[in-house]
Amino acid sequence: MIVYLVGMPGAGKTSCGMVWARQLGYKFYDMDVFIESLHGQSIPALFESAGESRFREIEKETLRLISQGNKRIIATGGGTPCFFDNMAFMKAHGLVIFLDCPVDTLIQRLHGSQEQRPLLQHCRNEEEIRKFVQELYEQRRPFYEQAHISLQNYEPQSLPQALVSAIQHT
Numbered sequence: 388m389i390v391y392l393v394g395m396p397g398a399g400k401t402s403c404g405m406v407w408a409r410q411l412g413y414k415f416y417d418m419d420v421f422i423e424s425l426h427g428q429s430i431p432a433l434f435e436s437a438g439e440s441r442f443r444e445i446e447k448e449t450l451r452l453i454s455q456g457n458k459r460i461i462a463t464g465g466g467t468p469c470f471f472d473n474m475a476f477m478k479a480h481g482l483v484i485f486l487d488c489p490v491d492t493l494i495q496r497l498h499g500s501q502e503q504r505p506l507l508q509h510c511r512n513e514e515e516i517r518k519f520v521q522e523l524y525e526q527r528r529p530f531y532e533q534a535h536i537s538l539q540n541y542e543p544q545s546l547p548q549a550l551v552s553a554i555q556h557t
């Protein structure tokens with residue numbers, strides 16, 4: 388079983404995926420980290436040098452590359468399910484979990500971590516982050532909602548029962 392975590396930047400895909408994988412005895416892969424080591428560049432540097440559309444192609448290739456094997460949790464990037472046929476691909480290859488985090492929480496978490504997140508680099512203050520994140524969320528929600536399971540009120544410290552049950556039943 389491959390478990391894909393999808394959701395907005397700051398939703399906790401990376402932090403939850405790492406801990407839940409350990410608790411399940413699964414391997415953990417973070418797509419952004421994988422891309423960074425494969426290309427020897429940070430995500431912001433890759434956006435800068437190659438541009439977003441090339442990044443999306445790399446992301447698509449990487450998704451296919453790490454979707455081999457079993458017992459792994461993959462933390463995707465926030466945009467992964469929204470480009471090409473990535474969502475259909477993930478649904479066909481495993482269990483897709485939407486980490487559905489309130490926009491207010493996202494804004495709190497993203498404020499101050501803009502350097503690592505190229506999409507937010509143009510935002511000059513909290514108000515601009517709010518507007519950008521709200522619009523992005525509205526635009527992406529139709530993709531995220533195609534996930535097999537949506538989770539709210541999750542945290543890294545507690546492995547969601549819905550995830551455990553879904554794994555047991557497949």
Ligand SMILES: Nc1ncnc2c1ncn2[C@@H]1O[C@H](COP(=O)(O)OP(=O)(O)O)[C@@H](O)[C@H]1O
Pocket residue numbers: 394395396397398399400401402403462496541542543
């Ligand atoms: N309950 C929580 N669940 C997930 N992340 C949390 C929580 N509380 C605080 N955080 C923090 O929010 C940030 C989430 O970022 P990250 O895991 O990188 O998200 P993503 O990979 O979805 O962009 C981290 O700094 C993490 O420490």
Ligand SMILES: O=C(O)C1=C[C@@H](OP(=O)(O)O)[C@@H](O)[C@H](O)C1
Pocket residue numbers: 394395396397400401419430463464465466467503504505506
């Ligand atoms: O939302 C996006 O389009 C992106 C989210 C990032 O990952 P996180 O969701 O882990 O921040 C990273 O893949 C890249 O900066 C683009």
Ligand SMILES: [Mg+2]
Pocket residue numbers: 400401419462463464
């Ligand atoms: Mg992440």
